[in-house]
Amino acid sequence: MSELREITFVEALNEALHQEMERDPTIVVMGEDVGVYGGIFGVTKGLLERFGPDRVVDTPISETAFIGAGVGAAAAGLRPVVELMFVDFFGVCMDQIYNQAAKMRYMFGGKIKIPLTIRTTIGAGLSAAAQHSQTLYSIFAHVPGIKVIVPSTPYDAKGLLISAVRDDNPKIFFEHKLLYGVRGPVPKEPYAIPFGVADVKTEGSDVTIVAVAYMVHEALKASNELKKEGVSVEVIDPRTLVPFDKEAVFKSVRKTGRLVVVDEDYDRCGFASWVAALVADECFGYLDAPIKRVTTPTVPIPFSPTLEKEILPNAEKIVKTVKEVVKKV
Amino acid sequence: MLTQDKLLEMYYKMVLIRAFEDRVHELFVQGRIPGFVHLYAGEEAVAVGVTSHLRKGDYITSTHRGHGHCIAMGVDIKGMMAELFGRKSGTCRGKGGSMHIADFEVGMLGANGIVGAGGPLAVGAAFAAKYRGSGDVVVCFAGDGAQNQGAVLESLNAAAIWKLPLIFVVEDNQYAISLRSLSSTKLQPRISTARSVAERAVAFGIPSVTVDGMDVLAVYEAAKAAVERARAGEGPSLLDCKTYRYYGHFEGDPMVYRSVEEVEEWKKRDPIKLFRERLVRGGVVEEVLDDIRRKASLEVEEAVRFAEESPYPEPSEAYTDVFTDPYY
Ligand SMILES: Cc1ncc(C[n+]2csc(CCOP(=O)(O)OP(=O)(O)O)c2C)c(N)n1
Ligand SMILES: [Mg+2]
Numbered sequence: 001m002s003e004l005r006e007i008t009f010v011e012a013l014n015e016a017l018h019q020e021m022e023r024d025p026t027i028v029v030m031g032e033d034v035g036v037y038g039g040i041f042g043v044t045k046g047l048l049e050r051f052g053p054d055r056v057v058d059t060p061i062s063e064t065a066f067i068g069a070g071v072g073a074a075a076a077g078l079r080p081v082v083e084l085m086f087v088d089f090f091g092v093c094m095d096q097i098y099n100q101a102a103k104m105r106y107m108f109g110g111k112i113k114i115p116l117t118i119r120t121t122i123g124a125g126l127s128a129a130a131q132h133s134q135t136l137y138s139i140f141a142h143v144p145g146i147k148v149i150v151p152s153t154p155y156d157a158k159g160l161l162i163s164a165v166r167d168d169n170p171k172i173f174f175e176h177k178l179l180y181g182v183r184g185p186v187p188k189e190p191y192a193i194p195f196g197v198a199d200v201k202t203e204g205s206d207v208t209i210v211a212v213a214y215m216v217h218e219a220l221k222a223s224n225e226l227k228k229e230g231v232s233v234e235v236i237d238p239r240t241l242v243p244f245d246k247e248a249v250f251k252s253v254r255k256t257g258r259l260v261v262v263d264e265d266y267d268r269c270g271f272a273s274w275v276a277a278l279v280a281d282e283c284f285g286y287l288d289a290p291i292k293r294v295t296t297p298t299v300p301i302p303f304s305p306t307l308e309k310e311i312l313p314n315a316e317k318i319v320k321t322v323k324e325v326v327k328k329v
Numbered sequence: 330m331l332t333q334d335k336l337l338e339m340y341y342k343m344v345l346i347r348a349f350e351d352r353v354h355e356l357f358v359q360g361r362i363p364g365f366v367h368l369y370a371g372e373e374a375v376a377v378g379v380t381s382h383l384r385k386g387d388y389i390t391s392t393h394r395g396h397g398h399c400i401a402m403g404v405d406i407k408g409m410m411a412e413l414f415g416r417k418s419g420t421c422r423g424k425g426g427s428m429h430i431a432d433f434e435v436g437m438l439g440a441n442g443i444v445g446a447g448g449p450l451a452v453g454a455a456f457a458a459k460y461r462g463s464g465d466v467v468v469c470f471a472g473d474g475a476q477n478q479g480a481v482l483e484s485l486n487a488a489a490i491w492k493l494p495l496i497f498v499v500e501d502n503q504y505a506i507s508l509r510s511l512s513s514t515k516l517q518p519r520i521s522t523a524r525s526v527a528e529r530a531v532a533f534g535i536p537s538v539t540v541d542g543m544d545v546l547a548v549y550e551a552a553k554a555a556v557e558r559a560r561a562g563e564g565p566s567l568l569d570c571k572t573y574r575y576y577g578h579f580e581g582d583p584m585v586y587r588s589v590e591e592v593e594e595w596k597k598r599d600p601i602k603l604f605r606e607r608l609v610r611g612g613v614v615e616e617v618l619d620d621i622r623r624k625a626s627l628e629v630e631e632a633v634r635f636a637e638e639s640p641y642p643e644p645s646e647a648y649t650d651v652f653t654d655p656y657y
Contacts, residue, residue, distance in 0.1 A: 036586050037507040060477035060513040061444050061505055089443060092478070127364035127415065129426045131442030299651050303426030304415030305363055310644035 002187035012154035031083030068096035074116040101170040102145030133301035135264040152216035154184040159193030196243035204234035211262035222318035257288035267295035289325040369397030371575035374600035376401035378548025390447030395440030410632035416639035445478025455493035474505020494559035507586035530567035542570030
């Protein structure tokens with residue numbers, strides 16, 4: 001059995017990149033400050049020293065050019081891993097992502113592969129204000145042709161990043177800023193976690209909570225609180241939104257009869273609403289209470305800590321919402 | 330000819346920016362200011378040299394490193410400090426923070442979290458000024474890193490073909506985070522002796538000049554010509570100002586990409602020191618300059634007190650201002 005150590009989320013990602021680049025010379029890493037600086041959050045640390053400037057490229061602040069170059073290089077046979085420093089900046093380069101990367105294979109009759117991984121950061125809680133705090137994964141899940149990966153633990157981060165790099169499609173890999181320092185057990189050897197397989201974080205019988213990324217941790221906190229009050233919660237982390245493990249969620253809701261979806265992205269037309277709709281379609285007869293969402297209201301993320309705290313989902317809000325649905329028996 | 334009053338006002342603004350930034354640095358280290366903070370210390374001559382030509386009705390667009398632009402335009406520093414503290418009395422009621430201070434009363438169209446995003450906004454503001462025929466001008470401040478953003482290059486072209494009253498001011502502080510401007514921008518020394526984005530502007534049909542951004546009077550002179558040209562309806566110009574930031578890219582930056590010696594070398598040509606020497610040579614007595622410095626420090630202390638005594642916004646304010654209507 002492989003050696004398990006406690007390492008951080010950022011170390012797990014870094015290790016995945018080192019190991020995959022070692023294995024596959026077609027992998028190149030590009031982005032702002034990924035070389036000399038090692039990434040502003042440290043994810044690409046040591047890669048330049050180990051693999052050199054041909055494979056680890058510090059780019060100018062030209063997102064359209066370097067995200068697009070990732071698409072073109074992938075089309076031409078490389079396996080680029082490109083960093084978009086904050087997901088908030090996708091506006092600068094969205095065409096290359098959703099009109100080019102996402103649609104090329106389909107438009108060209110399945111004759112091409114785009115094995116591109118875009119890594120980016122999400123998440124609020126640092127008073128980074130409206131243009132550096134968003135959790136915009138729903139918008140990418142909305143568009144056909146992009147796989148959406150949202151890890152919540154160091155173990156998942158490593159295994160999912162390795163799968164992402166090996167997968168032959170365009171993907172966006174979302175790293176929550178508050179998770180970088182989180183520690184957890186991670187095997188030393190490379191391993192791949194398949195996409196579309198949910199992880200049941202804790203089993204329960206009264207209510208199902210679906211959450212991703214940092215919100216998995218808030219959901220688990222809430223579940224511990226609720227346990228003390230005799231409410232048994234099942235927490236499910238789908239880990240990838242595209243593909244999405246519907247069956248795991250349906251199976252759980254058929255057992256518990258209640259669903260709360262926790263999602264740090266904006267509420268309107270988001271991931272949480274989509275999961276709620278799927279479950280309403282598929283499990284209507286099993287539901288004992290209305291499906292509830294704990295999300296970020298559709299307002300820009302404010303700077304002031306008091307305002308930011310007001311709008312973000314957290315364990316306390318999850319507990320409150322779960323109590324509402326459990327009452328409605 | 331610059332009057333003595335004008336010179337002293339410029340000195341005051343530079344000193345006020347420095348005092349503000351030094352104090353914000355301390356406050357950040359002490360954990361009293363949250364969020365992402367980018368300081369302007371070292372670059373004061375650029376903001377002050379350029380904005381000294383502006384009048385009511387003119388606009389500027391700014392960057393993530395916007396405190397200096399705000400102070401140069403006359404934004405009240407009490408409101409700014411309260412904004413940095415996330416208080417209700419802040420310039421933007423605590424909703425924006427350091428990266429998003431705007432004050433339309435004084436023509437400050439906003440700091441910006443998106444590198445290069447000020448370019449198109451400046452084009453629009455200059456379009457409006459031209460449309461109104463008011464003779465007002467717009468200044469677009471942007472870093473060396475921002476010059477490689479498509480939005481900025483598209484803006485240069487738009488400003489040129491529409492002959493807009495727009496001055497592009499490049500703040501080449503040598504780095505975009507860790508990337509040296511010399512390695513992000515490939516240019517041949519044909520027009521000027523320095524490798525410079527000023528040469529790019531020429532290709533867009535925009536007259537340009539490379540300026541010593543540590544010398545406020547040099548910046549002032551270069552900006553004078555550009556602003557006059559814009560007011561006269563002759564179109565855009567670009568000033569490429571060579572300068573340096575003293576603190577890290579953001580507060581908390583370990584600065585692995587540059588040496589202490591390099592920073593010290595630039596500090597020898599500190600813009601405030603250089604200007605002070607010039608003023609003294611021109612006959613200004615040292616005590617006058619010391620008084621100005623003291624006044625600036627006191628104002629900054631007053632601003633900190635004001636900020637800390639101000640209440641946080643009520644949570645309900647999170648839901649206002651999304652639209653002009655109360656509905657969000
Ligand atoms: C579109 C976009 N890309 C990247 C960033 C991250 N970022 C913030 S500031 C910065 C460097 C900017 O360099 P420059 O334009 O030279 O300004 P300076 O910080 O040196 O004043 C980067 C890459 C951003 N905020 N927006
Ligand atoms: Mg710069």
